[in-house]
Amino acid sequence: MTPTRAEFENELNAIRSNVTRMALLVNTAIKKAMQALETRDENLARQIIADDRHINDLRFQIEADALATIARQQPVAGDLRLIIAVMTIVPELERMADHAAGIAKIAIEMGKEPPLKPLIDLPRMAAIAQEMLTDSMRAFNAVDTAAAKHIIARDDEVDALYEQVFRELVSFMIEDPHTVTRAMYLLFIGHNLERIADRVTNICERVVFLAEGKIEETPGNDSAISLAD
């Protein structure tokens, strides 16, 4: 069976690779945000905030391409599921980049005060979230349900770390109310990282949908401690 829709294939491949590229940019943003935080590098933080615009642009470009493909090619079956999956994945990626920019903003504020404590669990949370993101793109490109479900399960690791961070910071605040502002900053960073991992699980749910045509919330995939989004 030879492909008879080369042009259409090309369009789908271009959309797929743009999604992958967008995920890479997001991953870099998260990495740099954590670096800015750890090295108290205000310039780097400002750069991340400025670069967020490119990620937003890419989101809108992918959505426009997907829309045009629907209008011109009338995709069905697996092709249609790919387009629909992409339409829900790119907003997740865009919001992840917003979380990275959020971390960068807090890093700038934190640079104005002495460090509260060495950073241990937050970088760990970030590392796991980044791994999950990288793996999710692999699962997306390979349409691999098993891999996607495996990644979803890793969200628990991030949630557990976040609860640990939360408890530790609360104890700081109780002991010494002067630490409240700085502890709150760290808590917000934890919250941003926790949300990033949640969004990776949303992407993975879409990979399952792409593979199996089922839309379902994975059991146990709920946020740890709920703060405002």
Next chain:
Amino acid sequence: MQTQTLTRKIETENLSVFYGSFKAISDVSVEIYENNVTALIGPSGCGKSTFLRSLNRLNDLVPKTAVAGKVLLDDTDIYAPSQDVVDIRRRVGIVFQRPNPFPMSIFDNVAYGPRLYGIKKKSVLAEIVEESLRGAALWDEVKDKLDKSGLALSGGQQQRLCIARTIAIEPEVILMDEPASALDPIATLRIEELIRKLRERFTIVIVTHNMQQAARVSDYTAFFNMGDDRAGYLVEFDETDRIFTNPQQKLTEEYITGRFG
């Protein structure tokens, strides 16, 4: 999306049709549900028309055809010796690809069937003609020229006239073989709308080469393919929503996404 309970109107059991020694379709088992539209799709020559025509024994008219297996209409085999072919064709009407009105007036085209079945009273016939033309969404366009020739209508109007002619004898099932393929897009959409409306009163089976049309008009879709021996066989049958979002067979996916050979 099916919510009401399904009644089986037609069922084929291992249906095979032969033209002489050539097997055109092989072992087709499928269920056609009442008041639903079932679309038959598949590559050219895979036996869609052959299958469709076997549902009202139109193949009997082709010399040297033979049928194996069963076609159950309301659980009765229409090929059983006791069956009356004329009665079967009254219960199961057919509309063809090319509109084929008779060379007579619009009124007489529609009244033709009822007259054949013995209705003579002018007022009764007039009532049937009006109701059938309304049912075929043609009444408003032709009510002032019922005495004009059916051949003087546009292609789309002619096809709706043929549908009116078919529903005038109150069939239970309407078979349609590519009923819109000779029509322009607007006339095509009108036929599609009509099919959705007719489904409330009839059971409809439609052959179409237009995937989007199958997706738009049907509730169920049957995908046929040609085997290595060139005999057509059923690859997949399912709710249309499912066929077009998540088909179970790779072959179906390749066909409906246009990746086929």
